Amino acid sequence: MSPRYVSGKVLGSLGTLAFVIVFNFFLFRVVEGNPVATLFRGRNLTDAQRAAMRHQFGLDGSKLDQFWHYLVQLAHLNLGRSYETNATVLSEIGAAAWPTIWLVGISTLLSTVIGVAIGIVAAWRRGSVRDHALTSFTMTTYAMPDFWLGMLLLIVFSVLLGWFPIGGISDPTSNTTGIALLADQAYHMVLPCLTLTVAYLGEYAIVMRSSLLDTMREDYLTLARAKGLRDVLVRRRHAVPNALLPVVTLIAINFGFVLSGAIAVESIFSWPGLGHATYAAIRAPDLPMLQGLFLVFSASVIFFNLLADLAYAYLDPRVRTS
Amino acid sequence: MTALAGGKTPSARRITWIRRRRAFAGAWRDYRASTPGLIGLGVLVVIVIGSLAAPLLANHDNLDPSKTLTTPLWASPSQLSPLGTDNLGRPIWDQLVYGSRVSLLVGLAATVIAMVIGSVVGVVAGFYDGWPSAVLMRVTEWFLVIPFLPLAIVLASILGPNVRNVIIVIGITSWPGTARVIRAQVLTVKQRLYVERSRALGAADRHLMLRHIVPNVSPLILANTTLTVPIAILSETTLSFLGLGDPLRASWGRMLDEAFSNGAIGKNAWWYYLPPGIGIVLVVLAFTLVGHALEEVLDPRLRERRS
Amino acid sequence: MSTPLLLDVRDLHVTYPSGGGVPAVRGVSFQLERGETLGVAGESGCGKSTLAGALLRLLPPGTEVSGEVLLDGENVLTMREDRLRAVRWTELAVVFQGALHTLNPVKRVGWQIEEAITTHERGIPRSELRGRVAELLETVGIPGRRAVDYPHQLSGGQRQRVLIALALACSPHLLIADEPTTALDVMVQAQVLRLLEDLQRDLGLAVVFITHDLSTLAAVCRRLLVMYAGRVVEDGPSDEVFGSPKHPYTAALAAAFPIIGDARFRMAPSGLPGDPPDPRHLPSGCTFHPRCSVARPECASRAVELWPAGEGRRAACVQVLDEVPT
Ligand SMILES: Nc1ncnc2c1ncn2[C@@H]1O[C@H](COP(=O)(O)OP(=O)(O)O)[C@@H](O)[C@H]1O
Ligand SMILES: [Mg+2]
Numbered sequence: 001m002s003p004r005y006v007s008g009k010v011l012g013s014l015g016t017l018a019f020v021i022v023f024n025f026f027l028f029r030v031v032e033g034n035p036v037a038t039l040f041r042g043r044n045l046t047d048a049q050r051a052a053m054r055h056q057f058g059l060d061g062s063k064l065d066q067f068w069h070y071l072v073q074l075a076h077l078n079l080g081r082s083y084e085t086n087a088t089v090l091s092e093i094g095a096a097a098w099p100t101i102w103l104v105g106i107s108t109l110l111s112t113v114i115g116v117a118i119g120i121v122a123a124w125r126r127g128s129v130r131d132h133a134l135t136s137f138t139m140t141t142y143a144m145p146d147f148w149l150g151m152l153l154l155i156v157f158s159v160l161l162g163w164f165p166i167g168g169i170s171d172p173t174s175n176t177t178g179i180a181l182l183a184d185q186a187y188h189m190v191l192p193c194l195t196l197t198v199a200y201l202g203e204y205a206i207v208m209r210s211s212l213l214d215t216m217r218e219d220y221l222t223l224a225r226a227k228g229l230r231d232v233l234v235r236r237r238h239a240v241p242n243a244l245l246p247v248v249t250l251i252a253i254n255f256g257f258v259l260s261g262a263i264a265v266e267s268i269f270s271w272p273g274l275g276h277a278t279y280a281a282i283r284a285p286d287l288p289m290l291q292g293l294f295l296v297f298s299a300s301v302i303f304f305n306l307l308a309d310l311a312y313a314y315l316d317p318r319v320r321t322s
Numbered sequence: 323m324t325a326l327a328g329g330k331t332p333s334a335r336r337i338t339w340i341r342r343r344r345a346f347a348g349a350w351r352d353y354r355a356s357t358p359g360l361i362g363l364g365v366l367v368v369i370v371i372g373s374l375a376a377p378l379l380a381n382h383d384n385l386d387p388s389k390t391l392t393t394p395l396w397a398s399p400s401q402l403s404p405l406g407t408d409n410l411g412r413p414i415w416d417q418l419v420y421g422s423r424v425s426l427l428v429g430l431a432a433t434v435i436a437m438v439i440g441s442v443v444g445v446v447a448g449f450y451d452g453w454p455s456a457v458l459m460r461v462t463e464w465f466l467v468i469p470f471l472p473l474a475i476v477l478a479s480i481l482g483p484n485v486r487n488v489i490i491v492i493g494i495t496s497w498p499g500t501a502r503v504i505r506a507q508v509l510t511v512k513q514r515l516y517v518e519r520s521r522a523l524g525a526a527d528r529h530l531m532l533r534h535i536v537p538n539v540s541p542l543i544l545a546n547t548t549l550t551v552p553i554a555i556l557s558e559t560t561l562s563f564l565g566l567g568d569p570l571r572a573s574w575g576r577m578l579d580e581a582f583s584n585g586a587i588g589k590n591a592w593w594y595y596l597p598p599g600i601g602i603v604l605v606v607l608a609f610t611l612v613g614h615a616l617e618e619v620l621d622p623r624l625r626e627r628r629s
Numbered sequence: 630m631s632t633p634l635l636l637d638v639r640d641l642h643v644t645y646p647s648g649g650g651v652p653a654v655r656g657v658s659f660q661l662e663r664g665e666t667l668g669v670a671g672e673s674g675c676g677k678s679t680l681a682g683a684l685l686r687l688l689p690p691g692t693e694v695s696g697e698v699l700l701d702g703e704n705v706l707t708m709r710e711d712r713l714r715a716v717r718w719t720e721l722a723v724v725f726q727g728a729l730h731t732l733n734p735v736k737r738v739g740w741q742i743e744e745a746i747t748t749h750e751r752g753i754p755r756s757e758l759r760g761r762v763a764e765l766l767e768t769v770g771i772p773g774r775r776a777v778d779y780p781h782q783l784s785g786g787q788r789q790r791v792l793i794a795l796a797l798a799c800s801p802h803l804l805i806a807d808e809p810t811t812a813l814d815v816m817v818q819a820q821v822l823r824l825l826e827d828l829q830r831d832l833g834l835a836v837v838f839i840t841h842d843l844s845t846l847a848a849v850c851r852r853l854l855v856m857y858a859g860r861v862v863e864d865g866p867s868d869e870v871f872g873s874p875k876h877p878y879t880a881a882l883a884a885a886f887p888i889i890g891d892a893r894f895r896m897a898p899s900g901l902p903g904d905p906p907d908p909r910h911l912p913s914g915c916t917f918h919p920r921c922s923v924a925r926p927e928c929a930s931r932a933v934e935l936w937p938a939g940e941g942r943r944a945a946c947v948q949v950l951d952e953v954p955t
Contacts, residue, residue, distance in 0.1 A: 019464045027476060143552065143606035145559045148578060148599040155587055155595075220733040222687050223725055223795075227745045228717035237744075238733055245735070260469040264560050268582070278472065282479055282564060294476060297469040305467055317735050317779040 005313060013306040020298040025070050028291045079295065080288035084280075089292035092277065097296075099169055100266070100273030103189060104258050107196035112251050115201035119208025119247075120240060126213060135209070142202030147264035150195040154268065157191060164191050167270035192269040196262060200254070207250055212243040245316055249308045256304030260297035342537075349541075352619045359615025365608035369601075373422040380419035384412055385572055399593050406593040409584040417572045418597050424573035425605065428489050429555035435493025436554070437500060437547050441539070444504025448512065449535060459505070465498040474557065478566040485568045492557045500546050504539055511538045541620035548613035552606035559602055574598035633702035635803055635835050636661040636684075636721075641696035643676070643683050643859075651908045653679040655859040656696075661835055663802065668846030668867055669839045670882060671856035672905045677839045678726055680856075681805050685717055700803075719749050722796035724789075726807040726839075731792060732780040738791045739776025742766075745798040765794040769824060786817035793824065797832075804829075807839045822849060843882045847871035855879045858906050858916040861935060865942030875944035877921050915946070923948070 073080065079089035118138060122131040141149070158166040165171070170184045215221070216239060224234045259274065266275030274293060281289040313319040353359055372379060383389045393413065399406045405414035447458040474491045481487040511534060561567055562575025563582070577598040581587075586594040636659075643654035654676045661667055669677050682688045684698055686705060698705040700720055705713065725731045733741060742762045747753065753761075763773025769790040771783075780788055789809060796804055806825060810818035826849055829836045838850055846853055846867060853867040855876065863876040874880040881901035903920045906912055912919050918928035931947060938949040 016464055016467055020468065139607060139610060140603065143603045143610060145556055145599065145602055147563055151582060151587060151595055155590065159587060159590060219725060219727060219730040223731050226685055226687055226717055226723055228714045228748045230714065242733070242735055257469055260472050263471055264563055278475065279564060282475055285479060290476060294472050297472045298467065301467045301469050318781050321779060321782060
């Protein structure tokens with residue numbers, strides 16, 4: 001991978017980030033019209049208090065001044081304060097980030113591994129009963145709204161069977177610490193994690209299957225068989241690695257999107273992550289929070305896109321060596 | 323074939339027309355060979371007819387809680403057929419039938435918006451060289467990285483919750499993928515045209531566009547449409563579930579939102595949360611099956627392999 | 630007959646499963662002795678690659694293959710899987726059509742050659758393996774250090790040479806070269822052809838050349854086989870077949886020239902109108918009659934077979950019957 005390729009990709013991502021930052025400003029301040037009204041809605045405040053709050057949230061002065069203020073604050077990593085809790089948006093997001101990263105990280109790992117495996121098995125025996133069964137299953141999970149799947153799992157495993165808690169990240173009545181707390185959190189994570197895993201594995205299975213089917217038509221597989229290789233080796237050495245290339249990219253890109261895609265599932269399970277925070281911010285409505293979350297979500301998509309590009313370039317010699 | 327296609331006589335045009343019709347008949351013959359595609363099409367026809375015939379199948383008055391004062395609350399299907407009632411005594415069946423209209427309408431209308439933007443951007447960016455194309459592609463890439471759901475949420479909360487706005491929000495957040503696919507196809511077609519003869523003979527842009535580009539990308543647009551509709555329907559469902567849908571009109575997503583927030587899970591009122599979910603799965607699955615079958619039939623690359 | 634023929638193909642039929650059955654090869658027989666060169670000619674779509682694929686059972690699953698393919702006296706079509714794998718590449722190797730796509734794009738070319746060797750010979754030390762790969766590459770005129778390159782880093786001609794080196798990796802007795810020069814520049818075509826000729830002579834290889842360019846074959850091969858719509862329509866010594874064709878199709882091919890450049894263009898033989906027939910809808914009688922300039926009324930109904938047409942020659946055309954003294 002040439003340094004020029006890498007720096008080009010990084011610069012491109014920075015450009016996209018700049019776009020998102022500007023877009024973010026206009027989305028929330030200009031299109032919305034009057035954030036002040038939202039801010040003051042339902043509060044009994046004196047004029048002085050209003051002026052102070054306007055200043056605090058950077059809502060006084062012209063749009064240009066506001067934009068400048070926004071940029072300066074952003075440069076100091078200051079995303080403002082939540083209308084609801086008055087804590088800094090950064091600290092609120094920081095607190096909510098870890099539960100989401102764990103949940104999405106583990107479920108993405110599971111859904112990719114399982115999805116890719118299903119895709120391989122289905123494609124290799126294309127048209128078999130097993131292929132039809134697996135493909136029907138993955139297409140169905142793909143067609144389910146993720147939160148509805150979550151509801152079903154919640155009903156079966158929490159309400160009817162009582163095996164798992166109905167929500168939250170830990171048992172609020174006990175005050176365990178250390179390993180016991182960790183175990184409790186893992187226990188609470190099972191259902192949301194299962195939901196996201198099943199909801200997303202369909203896409204990976206479908207993409208892996210069609211990628212492998214494309215690869216299986218390639219002439220170099222015929223060559224590999226002609227050389228006298230066993231089918232297993234043809235698959236393991238030639239077909240699957242090549243078919244995985246585009247899927248790896250998809251996984252990396254998707255990871256960025258799933259961080260924000262878990263909004264509905266997190267709210268079903270009251271999982272205190274970024275999605276749940278977004279849900280609360282919509283209901284409030286808490287504009288600084290929404291704006292901060294939007295920025296974080298976009299930045300993570302940009303970051304994982306960059307990662308996907310670099311991973312692809314690293315894995316594919318056609319890009320790496322040119 | 324070279325002898326026929328080059329001429330400018332009316333008969334050449336008729337031959338083109340006949341050839342297209344034959345191609346269409348051939349495409350339909352190939353499509354019929356796909357069992358999943360036929361199943362999907364069958365399910366779609368049934369659901370679309372059902373939603374169009376909603377006034378015959380269900381009673382719209384039953385959606386208004388002030389008019390369902392006599393029906394029992396949380397009635398199970400055995401108490402009130404066919405599907406029981408919700409927390410306000412409104413029959414689920416009537417909500418389900420009328421809800422299909424909103425879900426389909428949003429899915430289709432939002433897809434139309436996305437396809438129009440995506441196709442125009444894709445064709446223009448692929449057809450013209452130089453900076454307009456570069457700028458369009460940059461913008462497309464920007465939009466590709468904006469996480470869809472948060473953007474849709476922000477837009478929906480800014481614009482206000484009603485069906486029209488939900489359509490707009492989903493439409494303008496769903497076009498970049500299409501733009502990219504279409505542009506790639508236009509570039510291949512253009513490549514082929516240079517290799518062949520039209521450009522060399524000094525054909526006008528308009529002629530190129532109408533005779534070559536449009537016929538070659540429209541199958542792709544069709545396949546993309548059928549694959550975008552289910553995503554749009556799922557998006558509507560999620561937005562409604564998050565409380566950003568039209569509060570005045572039942573949709574399957576809003577039914578699920580209400581079922582969840584009114585405690586259908588605790589009451590285990592399966593007749594409330596199962597039907598809309600199953601409806602969504604069926605419609606999404608049907609569109610996806612049709613889309614994949616169409617893709618097989620129309621995808622130029624697959625077509626080339628077969629010849 | 631002390632040693633069996635190297636290759637003896639008897640009444641080979643191949644039918645692809647798609648669209649209710651595509652009979653791509655319909656009763657082909659031919660023999661090949663050790664060290665012999667045979668050319669197979671015909672327009673694209675007449676079943677040449679299918680024939681090549683059938684010899685090692687490389688066709689897609691579901692394809693029906695019948696007849697016999699005796700390789701050194703053993704029938705490939707009924708062989709057990711493990712024996713088949715052992716025969717592949719050690720007895721018969723193929724230089725596949727389309728060098729662009731035949732090499733795995735994400736593996737180093739040296740690795741791809743090594744893989745062929747290690748599949749058939751276990752426990753070769755790394756250094757020796759490296760040496761053999763370098764040697765093979767040098768044999769085809771590529772510096773040994775290019776072994777670490779990926780296919781895309783080589784030119785079209787170099788890739789074709791790598792494919793040839795790969796085919797030689799397990800010292801097969803028989804090489805099948807399927808359109809080895811089609812996608813190449815004219816200059817490079819000549820070089821690759823010369824290379825194949827040299828190798829054939831030096832290593833005593835038997836080679837089956839497949840191409841649609843009859844003139845190339847005439848220069849390189851001793852014997853020639855002309856295919857049309859899945860059948861052999863003429864065979865005989867190459868200079869005679871090329872110089873005085875007995876079948877009107879061969880005559881048209883001999884007068885033809887391929888359009889260089891766009892691979893999607895079928896070759897357009899001068900004086901040969903129309904496209905080759907779709908295997909699913911073959912014309913009645915002689916399959917060539919709709920395009921034949923000297924067709925007679927009887928050609929539309931009369932079945933043709935390979936009739937003797939002079940010393941060591943056969944042709945499937947009713948014309949040759951006229952010449953036979955009664
Ligand atoms: N996998 C396949 N499935 C169905 N038909 C095929 C397949 N491969 C080749 N054919 C058909 O078989 C015929 C012979 O093809 P091929 O052997 O590739 O011809 P050639 O090598 O002489 O150009 C053609 O009509 C082609 O369309
Ligand atoms: Mg061929």
